[in-house]
Amino acid sequence: MEDKYLLTVKDLKMYFNVNSGLFSSKQLKAVDGVTFSIKKGETLGLVGESGCGKTTVGRSIMHLYKPTGGEIIFNDRLIKSNADIKYLRSKMQMVFQDPYSSLDPRMTVGDIIGEPLDVHHKGLSKSEKSDRIKELMDSVGLSSEHATRYVHEFSGGQRQRIGIARALAMDPDMIICDEPVSALDVSIQAQVINMFEDLQRDRELTYLFIAHDISVVKHISDRIAVMYLGRMVEIADANELYHDPRHPYSQSLLSAVPIADPKEERARQRIVLEGDVPSPLNMPSGCPFRTRCKYAQPDCAEAAPGLTEISPGHFVACHHHL
Amino acid sequence: MALLEVRNLKTQFPTAAGVVKAVDDVSFDLERGDVLGIVGESGSGKSVTAYSILQILTPPGIIAGGSIKFDGQELVGAKEDVLRQIRGNKISIIFQDPMTSLNPVYTIGNQLVEAIMLHTKRNKQEAIERAAELLELVGINDPKKRLKQYPFEHSGGMRQRVMIAMALACEPDLLIADEPTTALDVTIQSQILELMKSLQKQFNMAIILITHDLGVVAGMCDKINVMYAGRLIESGTADDIFYNPKHEYTKGLLTSIPNIANDDKVRLEPIAGTPVDLLVMPEGCAFSPRCKNAMKICLTEKPEVMDFGGGHCASCWMNVLEEYKKSQKEEE
Secondary structure, three states: OOOOOEEEEEEEEEEEEOOOOOOOEEEEEEEEEEEEEEOOOOOEEEEEOOOOOOHHHHHOOOOOOOOOOOEEOOEEEEOHHHHHHHHHEEEEEEEEOOOOOOOOOOOOOHHHHHHHHHHHHHOOOOOEEEEEEHHHEEEEEHHHHHHHHHHHHOHHHHHHHHHHHHHHHOOOOOOEEOOOOOOOOHHHHHHHHHHHHHHHHHOOEEOOOOOOOHHHHHOOOOOEEEEEEOOOEEEEEHHHHOOOOOOOOHHHHHHHOOOOOHHHHHHHOOOOOOOOOOOOOOOOOOOOOOOOOHHHHHHHHHOOOOEEEOOOOOOEEOOOOO | OOOOOEEEEEEEEEOOEEEEEEEEEEEEEOOOEEEEEEEOOOOOHHHHHHHHHHEEEEEEEEEEEEEEEOOEEEOOOOHHHHHHHHHHOOOEEEOOOOOOOOOOOHHHHHHHHHOOOOOOOHHHHHHHHHHHHHHHOOOOOOOHHHHHHOHHHOHHHHHHHHHHHHHHHOOOEEEEEEEOOOOOOOHHHHHHHHHHHHHHHHHHHHHEEEEEHHHHHHHOEEEEEEEEEEEEEEEHHHHHHHOOOOOOHHHHHHHHHOOOOOOOOOOOOOOOOOOOOOOOOOOOOOHHHHHHOOOOOHHOOOOOEEEEOOOOOOOOHHHHHHHHHHOOOOHO
8 A cells, every 4th residue: 555645634624504593593513623634545434423424524525515614635636626526526436325315216227327427428439338337237246137227126235236336437546435334234234345345456446434333344444533523533543443442432432332242242341421412503612522521621621622643643632532 | 931932923914916924933932031132134024023922013914823922821812902901011112213103292201101191000190200200210310301391302312211211111021122222323322222231130021122233132132033034043042143053044144244353354254145035935944045055955945943952943954964964973
């Protein structure tokens, strides 16, 4: 792996205006100052609980939402103008969680997979295009004879393969996977995970893998980033993060993950977090985690901690990290 | 006598396309105070098994055969008023989605009090006190205030706590939890599971925990039933299932989940193919079309249940073959 960053996200902010009354609106800070980079060929896992902003990070990188602030640098190109966005989208693709709602039910599978080619490679002849579609279907383990079928004729796992084939149509450098296996049954999940790994090896793909299932993320990722209430709280090598989490939130998150091993489970000491995640409309001052943190000190309420490197490649955002 | 005895249970859904055998010849026992996990993929019949016990099947579902004995009393074919005495009183259920199982237009207190007054001889004032007590029991702060609030004012974890409080209103002997934490985040999931564990000990209640998450059953259950395509294919203690699986499907399930404690990148070994269509069931073992070790007999004949002792049973022809090989060797 070369040490070149394919994607750099600097201080990304994504705020939404939400109506809170008839004439008033409030600002919801879904993502508030997130910074990270991904090397070429690497998989960065992004974990966190619902509402922490992990999906919004993925979507604002793709400019599906226009970010409120921050910089996105892809392949040394700062993404700003519409031309930049078009370039970004031709090199970066997305796979969505729900294979039922992310595919058009009125299009054949061939049309779905071929649509990106119509947008970005207008010059292709009909036969070139159908050859390409066949090749793509083969690469994700779908029979190319099924190109004329409709989405409802496929199972959940097969639909997710269609979504992946569509993402591969552009021959992208990077794929943002937003909960790509969470809607699938365990046995099918493993098939799709293995396919992601094979595709990465064969095509030198870079992944941003967003998921809430930490066992899956740890399996597939080189590094893992943990988010809480719109902020990045920790980022480190996958194994290091699992064995030596330094942020109190990552610690309790990891200790809450059920392990499919009865002996390990019996021997475990759980750190059970009190209470619920605060509403992002009513964020606590200072560190967003302080209301549930058992190590919270008075100064945690004053300023939000920034990410600091505590050992090579291990970043933590906590005033009193463990 | 076991608290619950299910024998040859058959639950079917006659549809226009044919009869779906959602639960096909399932038998198991549950002792008082035990926690039984039922695992399987979607469509394996784990929820339908639970709904059959309470007889709350969605039409056109019917129990086509078998027997369900609760505390010695036969539930299959029992009259509706008998069942009503048991539902909520002796057997309670909590569902996956706490939002849709609570009525959005009534307060939490209203719904709890209704359940309490229906099942116990308390007047309204006593019922309100009991409701507050129950909320406190499930770890909700400021229960008096919470009783006056509506479901939307509670988070997902809180709502599931309310559901548990409601289920516990009559101190049931058996609690059925149908994917109770699937809709919740992992830190909230561990709160709810810890709560269920402590309440189970406190009331010596039996629990049937239905889930697709092997991690959850590993930490919670004494016994585990593995279901596939409506059939019970393996049952045993948690250690039997995780460390000594005897059915090819169970083995496949265990190798297809990533183990978070393992640092080396071991490649997952998925089960090939897709789950069977319940309308076009294979003649022999339901798992045979996906099984990498399937033999001729697997395709044509249903495997018998083999007992490995200590309550560990599995129905897989591979075990019969191994037994045979062993006996051949001994003869030599």
